[in-house]
Each structure stands twice: as structure tokens, then as C-alpha cells.
Amino acid sequence: MDWKLYDDQGKYLQDVNCQYDSLDLATLEHNAEKVEVDFKSKSARIVKYNEGE
Numbered sequence: 001m002d003w004k005l006y007d008d009q010g011k012y013l014q015d016v017n018c019q020y021d022s023l024d025l026a027t028l029e030h031n032a033e034k035v036e037v038d039f040k041s042k043s044a045r046i047v048k049y050n051e052g053e
Contacts, residue, residue: 001015001016001017002017002018002042003015003016003017003018003019003021003022003042003043003044004016004042004043004044005022005025005026005030005043005044005045005046006043006044006045006046007030007045007046008045008046008047008048008049010045013030013046016044019037019039019042019044022035022037022043022044023035023037023044026044026046030046030049031049031050032046032047032048032049032050033048033049033050033051034046034047034048035047
């Protein structure tokens, strides 16, 4: 697993296979509304969470 997923504070959450998995897991498992993807560092960071769900 080459990619990493981080929360809005920059805390490591989990390893993921690719950018697509990072987006899926951020929304499905971590209730993310907005995710920032950094292809150079192979990481994704949750920027905003869904508040009403």
C-alpha cells in the first residue's frame, strides 16, 4: 500500500492502495465531506467532515 490517509489535523489514519481508495475510505469510514489529494507524496488529507450525518 503506497498511499496514506490523514485526518484534518494531519494525524495518520491508515494505509490505502491508491488515491481512489483514499477517497472512498475517507467518505465511507471517516465521514469526510472534502478531501485533499497530494499525488507527489501519495497522501490524502480530510479537510472537512460532514457535520449533519
